[in-house]
Amino acid sequence: MxxxxxxxxxxxxxxxxxxxxxxxxxxxxxxxxxxxxxxxxxxxxxxxxxxxxxxxxxxxxxxxxxxxxxxxxxxLAPYNLQQNLAHAIWHRISAGALNEASVEVLAEQVGLSSRQLRRVMLQEFGVSPIELAQTQRLLFAKKLIQETHLGMTEIAFAAGFGSVRRFNALFEARYKMTPASIRRLQVTSQSQQGITLRLAYRPPYAWNALLRYLHGRAMSGLEQVDLQQGCYRRSVQIDGKCGWIEVSHLADKQQLLLQIAPTLSSVLLPLLAKIRQQFDVEANPVVIAQHLRQDPLLAQQIVRTPGLRVPGSFDAFELAIRAILGQQVSVAGATTVSGRLVHKFGALAESPWVGVTHHFPSPERLAGLSVEEIATIGVPKTRAATIQHFSSFTVAGGLQVQAGISLEELILRLKALPGIGEWTAQYIAMRALRFPNAFPAGDLGLQKAVSGEASQLVARCTEKQLLLRAEAWSPWRSYAALLLWQSLSDLPEASAGLIG
Missing domain, CATH: 3.40.10.10 (DNA Methylphosphotriester Repair Domain)
Known part of the structure; x- marks a missing residue:
């Protein structure tokens, strides 16, 4: 367009x-x-x-x-996603929504007619959904050709093409060259263990701060954060495939470096979409900072940690259960019981690292357990019941959020579930479902950071007072929350706050 x-x-x-x-x-x-x-x-x-x-x-x-x-x-360009329906649909298409499903099926999933869907995409991008999907497939295939040693057949199917013949024909018609002709430009240094790929981001990126955040919340057996080597590792289950990933930082290239298990080669497109979400690759930190630095308190923290991201989740269900386990307990306590959940109910996983041994239990697995069984990990039966209810909600499609749904609608849907209050709903919306304006104002740590209670200067502000002040931070309240939590990170009492 x-x-x-x-x-x-x-x-x-x-x-x-x-x-x-x-x-x-x-x-x-x-x-x-x-x-x-x-x-x-x-x-x-x-x-x-x-x-x-x-x-x-x-x-x-x-x-x-x-x-x-x-x-x-x-x-390699970072995405320029906006907060509107068209870009929400674009995100689904880029993750492969049209590789096996039709435009009609996608339209039904987002609550539009196929005609409305085509009109929305034409108005925003100047191309039809099918043309958009074809471009994403071709560019992803080009990326795999230049960055991996995968064979052309593997690349064709990983990019979402139904046949190698169709892949070759469209590639030559669009790019005026054969796929093999650009293979000579691929990187030659590949991992002996897996597939190497890169994701670009807009600088700055506070990588070390993000790793420290994930380190304190890493679930034993599922995740491993190596602060010395500066990398994140975890087991992966996606579309019936199992494997592992490692994510590290190439600061000089403004990219994230991914090592991916060879067993995941057929699901690379949806896999990368999940990694983008977990590491908030699509954020535009300059735009966010320009808005938030109008508040002096946030401005100070922006100077200390420029490019702070909102850590997302690889899997929305996994993060939601982690949030439920974090209700009214410390970060360390929630991390401990989360690890017990993984080891007790998760399937065994293979990885190159001794600390990554399990997959997170599926919604079906947890929904099928009794409250008493879940409670054996050391949580009250009321919380075990919430986990069971939420798992059944997920199995029924509750976390398949319709494109264009408002934050207010989502919060009401989540709070209708037993045991899900405002804090948990906002936290799930913020980290698991990527709503940039979600804000868990009931969090003790946020209230301390705003009021100055950490230095015992004034009384802690109330949730209502914090919400009032946070109005000026819209539509980036989630990033404001991370800046406030980061401001407490060096304080001894920060680990006792309700910081998920």
Missing amino acids: QSQTPIHEQDYYRALAAKDARFDGVFFAGITTTGIYCRPICRVKTPRQTSCVFFSSQAAAEAAGFRPCLRCRPE
Whole structure:
């Protein structure tokens, strides 16, 4: 979609000439003299403005006949997702929603007619859902060709193509080259243990702060956070496939480095979508910081930890159960009982690490247990009953959130379940379901951070007072919460707060 006015085109050309990373993924530049489209950070010589056409997505550029640059690789650009229905649908398509299902099925899942769905995507991106899906498949296949040693057949099916013939034909028609012709550009250093891939993000990224947050909440047997090596490891179950992943940081390249078990090669597309969500790769920290730094308290923490992300979850059900186990107990206490749950009810897993031995128990497994059985991990029967109810809710499709649902609607749905209060519902919305404006105002740690109770200057503010102050932080209240928790991280009493 050639979607910008001449005024915007002038601004975008300036960003292109400056190689400004803040615009990476926000727009793509099609170069009419070469027929290639680039990211704004591409290091090639900047073309004349009269030779540039600007697009809001890779799909729009390819629909206009441009091919992706082999140097800056548009498939590596961080996503520019907005908080609207069209981008929520785009997210599902990018994770492979149309690889096996039809547009009609996707439309039903998001609560639209197929005609409405096509209109929404055309208005936002300038292409149909099918064209968008084809672009994502081709770019992902190109990524796998250049970054892995997977065979072309494996790549074709991992990218969502129904046949190798269809993959080759569409690749050649769109990119004017064969898949094999770009294999020479792939990286040569691959892990002996698994598949190596990369995910780009917009800087800055407070990687160490995020790792410390995950370290304090890592469930024994399921996850392992190595602070010395700066990496996160865990077992994985997805679409019937089992394996493991390791995520580390390439600060100089502004990328996350992924090591992935070979057994997961057929589910790489949905797997990467989950990793993006867990590590909040799609955040635009500059935009978020510009808004939140208007509050002096948050501004101080932004200076100390620029690029702080909201740690998400690899699996929404897993995080929701972790949140239930964290009700009215310390972080350390919730982490302990979560580990017991994994070891007692989770299936055994194979991994290269002695600390990653189990998978998280499935919703079906926990829903089928009695309250008494769940309570043996050391939780009250009322909390065990909540876990059982929530597991049944998940089995029935309760966590399959409709695209475009409001935060208020979601919170009401969650709070209708036995044992789920405001704090738990907001925490699940914030970390598991990625609502950037979710805010667990009943959290003791947040109230301490705002009131200054940690230094015993004033009395702790109430939940109502905190909500009132947080109104100015919308629509990024979740990021404000992380900044406040981070401000307490060096204090002894922080570990006793209700910080999930």
